[in-house]
Amino acid sequence: MKYVSEFRDPALAQSLATAIAREVDPARSYAFMEFCGGHTHAIFRYGVQDLVPSNVRFVHGPGCPVCVLPMRRLDDALELAERHGVILATYGDMMRVPGSGRRSMLTARGAGADIRMVYSPLDALALARDNPGRQVVFMGIGFETTTPATGMAILTARAQSLTNFSVFCNHVLTPPAMEHVLAAPGIALDGFLGPSHVSTVIGAGAYRPLVAQYGRPMVIAGFEPLDVLQSVLMLVRQVNEGRREVENQYSRVVTEAGNTRAKEVIEEVFALRETFEWRGLGSVPRSARAIRPELADFDAEARFAISEKQSREVKSCECPAILRGVKQPKDCKLFGKACTPETPMGACMVSSEGSCAAYYTYRRAETMAEMEAAE
Amino acid sequence: MCLAIPAQVVELLPDGMATVSAGGITRSVSVALVDDVALGDYVLLHVGYALHKISAEEAEATLKMMAEAGLIEEELGAGQ
Ligand code: SF4
Numbered sequence: 024m025k026y027v028s029e030f031r032d033p034a035l036a037q038s039l040a041t042a043i044a045r046e047v048d049p050a051r052s053y054a055f056m057e058f059c060g061g062h063t064h065a066i067f068r069y070g071v072q073d074l075v076p077s078n079v080r081f082v083h084g085p086g087c088p089v090c091v092l093p094m095r096r097l098d099d100a101l102e103l104a105e106r107h108g109v110i111l112a113t114y115g116d117m118m119r120v121p122g123s124g125r126r127s128m129l130t131a132r133g134a135g136a137d138i139r140m141v142y143s144p145l146d147a148l149a150l151a152r153d154n155p156g157r158q159v160v161f162m163g164i165g166f167e168t169t170t171p172a173t174g175m176a177i178l179t180a181r182a183q184s185l186t187n188f189s190v191f192c193n194h195v196l197t198p199p200a201m202e203h204v205l206a207a208p209g210i211a212l213d214g215f216l217g218p219s220h221v222s223t224v225i226g227a228g229a230y231r232p233l234v235a236q237y238g239r240p241m242v243i244a245g246f247e248p249l250d251v252l253q254s255v256l257m258l259v260r261q262v263n264e265g266r267r268e269v270e271n272q273y274s275r276v277v278t279e280a281g282n283t284r285a286k287e288v289i290e291e292v293f294a295l296r297e298t299f300e301w302r303g304l305g306s307v308p309r310s311a312r313a314i315r316p317e318l319a320d321f322d323a324e325a326r327f328a329i330s331e332k333q334s335r336e337v338k339s340c341e342c343p344a345i346l347r348g349v350k351q352p353k354d355c356k357l358f359g360k361a362c363t364p365e366t367p368m369g370a371c372m373v374s375s376e377g378s379c380a381a382y383y384t385y386r387r388a389e390t391m392a393e394m395e396a397a398e
Numbered sequence: 399m400c401l402a403i404p405a406q407v408v409e410l411l412p413d414g415m416a417t418v419s420a421g422g423i424t425r426s427v428s429v430a431l432v433d434d435v436a437l438g439d440y441v442l443l444h445v446g447y448a449l450h451k452i453s454a455e456e457a458e459a460t461l462k463m464m465a466e467a468g469l470i471e472e473e474l475g476a477g478q
Binding site: 024025026027035038043114143146168171172194218220223225247250253274282284286 | 402403404406411417420421427428430431432433440442444445446449450451452453458459460461463464465467
């Protein structure tokens with residue numbers, strides 16, 4: 024495929040790897056956080072860790088939207104489908120995520136709730152048009168990449184006077200989460216691989232204040248293996264030269280300002296929540312979006328009364344610490360035993376962008392061996 | 399859900415929609431978030447919306463930088 028296969032060329036990968044090995048200072052170590060779960064997946068899928076010297080280490084960040092959604096919000100979505108009898112439209116990634124009492128959208132659907140998997144918010148709009156007698160709620164989730172699409176769906180619903188469409192909004196913002204990671208005590212990071220597709224929307228400029236304040240290099244990186252390798256090389260150079268800048272490796276789609284039209288749609292449709300709960304990070308101020316009061320007709324939280332409830336995370340699941348970058352899947356007793364992609368106990372095992380799923384798919388044998396050795 | 403794929407615009411449709419082709423599959427998507435989309439452009443496609451045009455020049459420049467990292471290797475005679 025154009026713009027894909029060129030960026031997977033094995034010969035170029037090898038020469039980038041050699042360049043990294045040559046420039047890495049053996050006397051020090053390099054810890055780079057890939058914020059985005061898409062990068063976590065790419066690093067494992069293409070074995071990038073094996074292509075770089077062992078003193079270059081990847082720390083997996085909290086940029087997996089399904090993983091950071093607190094269980095309470097999933098329980099609320101299940102309540103919408105089960106108690107309010109709506110058609111709940113959701114991305115496929117959400118289907119197996121465990122809620123309280125090990126329920127999930129999949130089990131709820133098996134028990135009769137009307138939950139539909141969609142590829143796009145456009146499909147959710149079509150469901151509303153095709154089912155005029157039913158309320159359709161779209162589960163809005165994701166970082167700045169998916170937020171404009173949800174916003175467009177709301178604007179379209181308003182333009183078409185659709186009265187049976189609303190959004191359960193869980194959209195979150197990247198820079199405040201990065202800031203949360205940077206401000207946490209005890210995390211030693213030498214730089215960030217910046218998100219690919221989030222940055223097409225918010226632009227490289229969005230990270231400059233953070234980099235200026237916290238003094239960590241950042242390279243916005245594409246998702247293909249050559250993109251990741253070249254970005255690591257750029258980070259190594261910044262560290263070696265003592266530079267702390269925002270650099271943009273993914274210039275074929277990321278500009279300084281991002282997508283102005285998409286940012287306008289976000290501003291028109293959404294306000295900032297004062298605070299929002301993240302799995303692993305806890306409450307993060309001004310880190311999530313809510314639908315503006317003028318558009319309350321399209322806000323599922325305004326339209327339906329959602330009950331106060333206590334959600335119970337699985338106690339021994341280490342997802343929260345893994346999302347903060349302070350633990351690894353091998354530190355969880357349940358990994359590969361009680362918790363597998365077929366029987367996930369935590370969200371990090373469900374999404375293909377989750378760390379536990381990546382270790383399970385690509386490093387299961389090594390991880391299980393390390394767990395045994397540690398016992 | 400964060401993955402997006404490159405797709406080529408093969409037909410412009412009314413209401414900010416377009417038919418795109420990626421890996422031999424065509425589908426209709428929204429191009430309302432991207433300015434000046436033309437036939438033949440490549441766009442980055444995500445949850446049914448084109449998010450950004452892909453710049454052919456920048457893609458070339460990136461590939462060239464990658465190739466140059468390798469050239470230095472050869473000149474130094476390393477990596478043999
Ligand atoms: S292996 Fe499963 S239970 Fe353990 S941290 Fe990962 S998702 Fe949670």
